[in-house]
Amino acid sequence: MSVLAAVAGVLVLMVVWSSVLRTVLIPRRTSSRMARWTVRLAAAAGTAVARRLPRRACESVMDFCAPVSLLLMMIGWLLGLGLGFALLALAAGVAFDADAMLRFFELKLAGTAGVLAVFAAVSVTVVIAVFLAHVVRFVDAYSRRERFVNRLAAQASQIPDGDRVLADYLRSGSRDNLDHHFAEWADWLADIHGSHVCYPGLVYHRPSGDLWWPHAAMIVMDAAALVDAVAPKWAPPHTRVLLDSGTACLQQLAERIGIVVPELTVSLHGREECSFGDTVELATAAGLPAERDPYQAWAAFQDTRVRYAPYAVMIGSRLMCHAETEEDEVEYSSQ
Template sequence: MRSYPEGASAVSDVLAVVLGIALILTVWSSVLRTVMTPQTRSSRVALWTLRAVTTAGHLLARRLPRTGRQRVLELCAPAAVFSMAAAWLAASFAGFGLVAAGLYGVRPHPDDLAEVFLMRSPGAALAAAAWLSSALMLAAFTAHLLRIIDAFGRRERFVARLAGQAIRPPDAEAVLAGYVRSGSRDHLDDLFAEWAGWLADVGSSHVAYPVLTFQRPAGRLCWLKAAVIVMDAAALTEAVAPDWAPPHARTVLDTGTHCLQRVAAQLGVVVHPAVVSLQGREERAFADTMRLAVGAGLPRERDERTAEIVFQDLRRRYAPYSTGIAARIFYESDTYESPPDDGVGAAESDTPLAC
């Protein structure tokens, strides 16, 4: 062990110990805040790491061709998660290093650090504490990673099921018409209840674990587009047949609006008020939308003009937020490769993401 440099001050030793302990406690506060009690927001370390990694990834992706861009964007979320773990470990070891410097005169030199952390010095107990802290931190990170994977799976299972029926916002009326034709209002209500539960889960999980927002979709339909589709179906029901509409139609709209607005706020997305929301529906006139829904059996309780006003009033509360989030996380420029099947030509080998 190296000796203290001449003239070393006891005050500086005490300061190093205090700073080291403060750094260790701060790191563990971040770990517990991120892993054990994320609640309605994540820790600052998780957010800062995510912003740094995704910003760098997006700057790089802008300069790459389509295939390379997609590969970079797919790696942003995993890289952010593991960078957060690396930051925890580095800060933890730095904190224990400061404590060792204050108590045992350890200098930031490889030989001194090796003696302490290999427990070959009087600081063996401190080294044991450092290794125990690191082991517990890795266990906490593993639990955190498993929760993220589970939440991602729940999000994508619903989206994959919906993708069999719809991939664009104008498909919402076709989905609604299919259920209305079955003649069961209760069945439609059950469907809306399921969608509301999914939106509530997406909202809470994506705010608690913001890396999920940047995790690329598993298929052609992204979760933002899926949310708009199901909410458009509920909004159309409320606009055309408010008295007939199942109770959970309003629940879907309230839950989904809250979900998208919370995620947008966390990303710093600002949406300017608009009288009309046409995001994704520019090519479909409301008259055609209403004709399809009413033709399938949806009761016509409002005239077309009034129904359109109500539909737009509901839609502008959520659709612009979906578009803003998509732009912020680069969904709008994604492409996904189609599986090499059966004679698809080279020009069709890349299928655009429906977001």
């Protein structure tokens, strides 16, 4: 029994430390199972409760999904450490009762058990310190995301506003200036992709303002898709970089939170009231050269948009942007 307890304790500690290292210290575009499971648990519970509440109360509940997932992850690590060292203590001869275990974790035992208790205390201290470093990185990634969204919100608040944003950039600068903006947006989407995969709770972290990051992604990608559709030869070099980065970001994040989008040929998500002819007229009047006729531009625009817009809308629905319901998500899926 002592051997079995020792082996089980070592295995539990290996699993816990593997989770800690994969979550915090290993720079990869992935996350530990603990990080993913705690986010899913917190999001599932929060969403189930929030859907049955009024909008104000719904927002309050959803605000806690990301913080609760972080706390659950830390609690899981600490419980794993406690279980692992308790099994090692049993293997070292500590009696299997509450009083003996309490004395073990209070560092009141001598010999092998006392040494194990010191290692347990050090491990708990290190895990807490590492968790705090993880929280700092989490908050920093959130700040980077919201900084760009809030800057864009000064120019656009709705998805169709991407047309006006593009027209403003075309009037106020050169092709190189537009390319600079597209490069910034591409970097932002690449950062969202990497940070939200590494820190799954970021997907559910509520915005600091009124504009949600999936909607911001649609606004900037619509601007790039319009340039690519109307003037593919004139389009700045970072036009396709922005579209490819955003498409990969939205598709992968949607897949990670369990969203399946049916194959579509047309995407009007958020642009139901917009005339594409008016959009093209606004852009060309602002200085975008018309290299394709409106019908060809429409086909090219839709060929690109169906790869990202439905995913962004479905992510927003899953996050309960403006307290959307399950019926909204079904409606989006059927478009």
